[in-house]
Amino acid sequence: MKCHHCGFTLAALLFAGSVSAATIYDNGGPDNITGLYSDASDLPGPAQYTADDFVLSAGNNTITSVHWWGGWDVAAPGPVTDFIITIYEQESGAPAVTALHTVNVGMVAGVDTGVDTLAGGFDIYEYGAFIDPITLTAGETYFLSITNHSGDSSADWFWATHERPGGDGYFRSDPSGPWFQDAVGVDVAFYLTDDVAPQPVPVPAGVGLLGMGLAGLALRWRKRAA
Numbered sequence: 001m002k003c004h005h006c007g008f009t010l011a012a013l014l015f016a017g018s019v020s021a022a023t024i025y026d027n028g029g030p031d032n033i034t035g036l037y038s039d040a041s042d043l044p045g046p047a048q049y050t051a052d053d054f055v056l057s058a059g060n061n062t063i064t065s066v067h068w069w070g071g072w073d074v075a076a077p078g079p080v081t082d083f084i085i086t087i088y089e090q091e092s093g094a095p096a097v098t099a100l101h102t103v104n105v106g107m108v109a110g111v112d113t114g115v116d117t118l119a120g121g122f123d124i125y126e127y128g129a130f131i132d133p134i135t136l137t138a139g140e141t142y143f144l145s146i147t148n149h150s151g152d153s154s155a156d157w158f159w160a161t162h163e164r165p166g167g168d169g170y171f172r173s174d175p176s177g178p179w180f181q182d183a184v185g186v187d188v189a190f191y192l193t194d195d196v197a198p199q200p201v202p203v204p205a206g207v208g209l210l211g212m213g214l215a216g217l218a219l220r221w222r223k224r225a226a
Contacts, residue, residue, distance in 0.1 A: 022060070022193060022194050022195070023191050023192070023193050024056055024057070024060035024061070024062075024063065024192050024193060024194050025054045025055070025056055025060075025191060025192040026191040026192075027052060027054060027162060027187060027188065027189065027190045027191060028162035028163065028187060028189055028191075029069065029162065029189050030069040030113075030115070030124050030160035030161065030162060030189040031160075031161055031162055031163060031164065031189075032115050032116070032117055032118060032124065032160075033117060033118050033119060033161055033164060034117055034118070034119035034120070034158075034160075034161055034164065035070055035071060035117065035158030035159050035160045035161055035188075036048075036050045036158060036159050036161060036169060036171065036182070036186060036188055037050070037156055037157075037158055037171075038050035038070070038145070038146060038147050038148065038157060038158065038159040038171075039147065039148045039149075039156045039157040039158075040147050040148070040149045040175070041079075041148060041149060041150050041151050041152055041153055041156070041157075046173065047173055047175075048171055048172070048173050049145055049147050049171065049172050049173070049175060050145060050146070050147070050159050050169060050170070050171050050188060051086075051088060051095045051143040051144060051145040051169065051170045051171070051179065052143065052144060052167070052168070052169045052170070052187055052188045052190070053090070053095075053141050053142065053143050053144075053168060054141075054142055054143070054144055054192065055139065055140065055141050055142070056136055056138055056139075056142075056192075057138055057139070058138040058139070059138075060138075060194065061135060061136050061137070061138040062133050062134065062135045062136075062194055063131065063133070063134045063135075063136070063192050063193075063194065064130060064131060064132075064133050064134075064193065064194050064195055064196065064197070065128060065129065065130045065131065065192070065193045065194075065195040065197075066085055066105075066128070066129055066131060066144070066146070066190065066192055066193075067126070067127065067128040067190060067191050067192070067193065068126075068127050068128075068146055068159065068160075068188070068189060068190040068191075069113070069124055069125065069126050069127070069159075069160035069189040069190070070110070070124070070125060070127065070146075070157055070158055070159045070160050070189075071110075071117065071122045071123050071124050071125055071157070071158055071160065072122060072123075072155045072156065072157055072158070073120065073122060073155060073156045073158060074122070074154075074155045079150045079152035079154060079155055080107055080150055080152070081106075081107050081108055081109075081110070081127075081148055081150055081157070082104075082106055082107060082148060082149045082150045082151070083104075083105050083106065083107075083108050083127070083129070083146060083147070083148055083149070084102065084103070084104050084105070084146075084147050084149055085102075085103045085104075085105055085129070085131065085144070085145070085146055086099045086101065086102045086103075086144075086145040086146075086147070087099065087100050087101040087102075087134065087136070087142055087143070087144055087145075088100055088142065088143040088145065089140075089142060089143075090140070090141040090142065090143065094143075094170055094178075094179045094181070095143035095145070095170055095179045096143075097176065097177070097178060097179075100142070101134050103131045103132070103134075104149075105129040105131065108127045108128070108129050109127075110125025110126060110127045111125060111126045111127075112124075112125055113125065113126055117160070122158075124160055130195065130197040133194075143170065144190060144192075146159060146190070159188045159189070160188065160189045161186050161187065161188055161189065162186075162187040162188055162189040163186065163187040164184060164185070164186040164187075165184050165185040165186065166185050166186075166187070167182070167185050167186040167187030167188075168181065168182075168185065168187070169181070169182045169185075169186045169187055169188055170182065
């Protein structure tokens with residue numbers, strides 16, 4: 001009798017991990033209209049950093065992963081990404097000048113959503129990255145900034161908008177300068193979770209021997225069939 005599930009079971013034992021997922025803040029998905037420039041790759045020339053506010057609730061105030069949408073001002077995917085995620089406290093209603101937390105998540109491969117923006121017709125990609133847990137004070141306003149730092153000035157990365165007008169996004173061109181509120185009023189698309197990154201499950205020695213035994217049986221069967 002042929003065992004249809006032996007290979008799958010062994011693979012599951014080797015690679016399965018525990019994942020829990022809970023969205024602790026949802027700023028909304030892309031409105032598929034446009035995006036805000038959030039790219040430092042043109043330095044020392046023009047650059048822009050974009051930020052939007054969020055508030056976490058009690059018991060849901062530890063961030064372990066960040067998810068966002070964006071795209072390039074070119075028809076095809078742009079250069080390799082090098083994303084930096086930054087969290088700012090609030091000062092006088094705007095993001096503080098100095099960062100509270102900075103995380104370089106590096107290259108994050110976006111997944112093409114299959115949807116294009118109405119402005120320019122460029123592809124919208126969905127991104128996500130696990131980070132070391134960051135616990136913030138519940139009920140307080142913070143600002144999230146996501147900026148591409150690939151160093152390639154041939155294309156610019158834009159953070160997809162969620163709502164325009166009506167939002168309260170901020171921007172600045174000087175990484176150590178003051179922030180300015182977007183004149184139109186815009187929110188950007190992102191959500192925060194307390195997902196637990198999947199971890200490989202240790203394989204007991206007996207399972208490894210079982211896998212080797214199954215492989216040996218398969219090889220012997222092929223030889224006999226030949």
